Amino acid sequence: MESGIWVLALLILHSVFEGIAGQEQELNHRTERISGSAGDVLEDDPVGRLKVFVYELPSKYNKKILQKDPRCLNHMFAAEIYMHWFLLSSPVRTFNPEEADWFYTPVYTTCDLTPNGLPLPFKSPRMMRSAIELISTNWPFWNRTEGADHFFVVPHDFGACFHYQEEKAIERGILHMLKRATLVQTFGQRNHVCLKDGSIIIPPYAPPQKMQTHLIPPDTPRSIFVYFRGLFYDVGNDPEGGYYARGARATVWENFKNNPLFDISTDHPTTYYEDMQRAVFCLCPLGWAPWSPRLVEAVVFGCIPVVIADDIVLPFADAIPWEEIGVFVAEEDVPKLDTILTSIPIEVILRKQRLLANPSMKQAMLFPQPAQPGDAFHQILNGLARKLPHDENVYLKQGQKILNWTAGPVGDLKPW
């Protein structure tokens, strides 16, 4: 009698579990859970795991710059501004700096724009230096750690090297004052001067509203095999080719301009977003810098990104398993790109599409206004939270000094 009851209970439990497993399987059929090297962390909630103190800087560092040129809100470096706004009203913000784990300095270094809209980085080192001088004199927290528990958002081309030309950027190196701080930047390339250990790589800003308005019905067939719109030769700066994109984009053009599977051109169509949703693969080759908003657009529109940039480090690489989602092609293999793409097994392609269809993947690439759970702001905070608790050597002993305040090019030492 008793054994019968146990058997019955076991049977009921078994059927319940199978029901749950069946549902999960159905979910898996549609999308797949994304878990990177740090685990299944895309949907983690950073609230309660860290506290951020936001320094109150005079408005000449942030508000006045934005007032002078409101175009900064729409270009691909707008993440620094939106991160500031997000932190001001976020639950992780604390007004008590003694209990803060991380300190944020809101200085908009990428907002000095040319008439064309491109940011000039020439004053940025001085601006950053001046901001750091300010916080180190008005608050004791910078000197306590020489910046090791501070983070800065530097979304420009080569991050805190503050130059758009790679040679000059390498020559300058990362701003000396930021040697110990955590940098939140879009630039990521392994073994490169401008990427320091422990940096958090973020996607460039792409306007979420604009992308939402260009969505097409999901049953529209994906009939374009490979899609790319952009420059192959930068005629203004490098007419012969070979410097721009390390020759990779020119190689793509020369090899595949006659290939019907490749829909590539330098057009600027108004249906750019719609076309991406009709393509299976979207090329994301490097340009003057290895990163580009194309990756964000490809992920949002479900097109498998084909990343052609050697040694690139992609955003949130510890939370997102990019190897499983995108296709990586070495720059020297570009002439064989068609062979590579057509010989990917169909199950692999289907799996990549399922991973891309996962809404948390798309959400992690965006900076929506107002912030939503799982978006890029939260991923940055998750990244910062994963670096806690701080090491002991973060806190300097009495009288210990590591940073040299006179290091760097002479031009940087001038006050801003």
Place this chain on the structure above:
Amino acid sequence: MKQTARQHPNRRPYSAAVPGEAAALRPPSFLFWSAVHGLCCLVSAALGFRFSRLLFLLLFSPASHHHHHHNHHHVHLLHQPPTAVIPAPPLLRPDLPPPPPPPPAVAGRVGVGRHGIRVRPWPRPNPAEVARAHKILARLRQEQRLRYGVKDPRPVIVVTPTYARTFQALHLTGLLHSLMLVPYPLTWLVVEAGGVSNETAALLARSSLPVVHLPFHEDMPVLWNDRHRFEARMRLRALRVIRERRLDGIVVFADDSNVHTMELFDEIQKVQWMGALSVGILAHSVAPDATAKRQQRASEKETSPLPIQGPACNSSGQLIGWHTFNSLPYAKKAATFVGDGVTVLPTKLEWAGFVLNSRFLWKEAEGKPNWARDLDEVGISGEEIESPLDLLKDASSVEPLGNCGKKVLLWWLRAEARYDSKFPTRWVIDPPLEIAVPAKRTPWPDAPPDLPYQRIANEGGNVEKHVSKKIRSSRSKRSSHNKKKHETHVDTQVSDMSNAQEK
């Protein structure tokens, strides 16, 4: 090495080790080079063209002269082996110590500088790869349809009335190809007037679709009005077969000369019992002359550019009526018999614009609505079936499809060859032609003297003039033009005649 790299126009592969030592050497060289730069600017201003420091290099370093030429020509590094670029040897400066040779590019480290553009020797698509890519696309399409398309698609039953004539191959091949593209299981019921013929059977055998070839043992009439009614009876015959065999699916009335989009077949999956679609009517005349154009423009101002038959909805998406075809503007130019060179007009509501759930036709079906008439009662006692609405007791429960009729998913067209046209059986010329002689008067030298249509025409006296004019007009292409010209002169009589016939 740092200084030379700065003014040398070609950059070299750079490694991260150098920035430290560069800083120390910069102050004295900086002054020197700014002085040189200023001098060059002055000289350029004097000369009127850009006198760059390159000329200095050319003058002062004859040893590497040929390297400059090499680098300044537009050398596309095509077909270069894919290795790191060999750096140019350092230039000799007369006043500075010789710089150390640049470090070789470290394997695995991405270098700044000029890289080659690698082009395959034959940069053309490989057909095997293209075929693989298309397979991938087809599989992905299938997956997409599974995920986002219609859930539980129902099979489609297509009903087509046809008969053997010149343009049958044209129309039926088009319809056949459209149906072969439909992604749902399909059954094709082809009802043929005049019994089963080899022509039709040969055409249908080309498709890989399951076809039910039904004979209808009466000949297709010649006059268009009769023909429309005749086709309705043929379709009823097919519906009766569906009822007998209890075929399951959605019934589509696809006439062989109509044009169907693929979205049509996705849209009809939504039908519950009976649905109505918007049909675009392609009824404009073939060759307008001056008066016809004026008439057309006048009529176009009143009506929409493409006449459409279909459901009319109110703002909340409910069916309130029907858009039908306004045949008044075309009254003078309407074709009366098959093979006439003028526009063929549709009936008020064409069968093609309706779709049925096949269970609607069954004797016994669950949930069959009570506003359906039993098929056995329809059309028996000489009742005229004009449109599928006659199968219903109450026409208000028809579901409007295609965004309530706003989307036109198929087009109605009737185009037939000249009444005396001929075609080789099964479109095979056997035995092969020996001599081809151009015809002077009629296209077919052995045309029978007394065409069957002439006999009918003679009964209505006035049309005799009509017919005789036609025999006079010889070239087939121009005949329609001439006919129209004659018609407009003879308009009153002909219009009386045609109006009488239409009624």
